[in-house]
Amino acid sequence: xxxxxxxxDIEKCIGxxxxxxxxxxxxxxxxxxxxxxxxxxxxxxxxxxxxxEQGKQEAFIEVSTPKAE
Numbered sequence: 001x002x003x004x005x006x007x008x009d010i011e012k013c014i015g016x017x018x019x020x021x022x023x024x025x026x027x028x029x030x031x032x033x034x035x036x037x038x039x040x041x042x043x044x045x046x047x048x049x050x051x052x053e054q055g056k057q058e059a060f061i062e063v064s065t066p067k068a069e
Contacts, residue, residue: 008019008028020028040046051057 006019006023006027015030017030020030040049048057
């Protein structure tokens with residue numbers, strides 16, 4: 001909060017709308033976006049997408065891939 005005004009952290013927002021639904025003053029509203037990407041097909045795809053966005057996908061693949069003996 002800044003000066004008793006709630007602020008949405010865009011980096012953490014997932015677009016669920018809970019903040020807008022719970023706002024007692026109707027100060028937040030959700031607006032439909034036309035260029036919404038397709039959602040991930042499963043949790044593994046979602047996890048890989050998050051890792052890629054954070055620049056950590058290569059490190060994850062390196063750690064999770066078994067070494068050839």
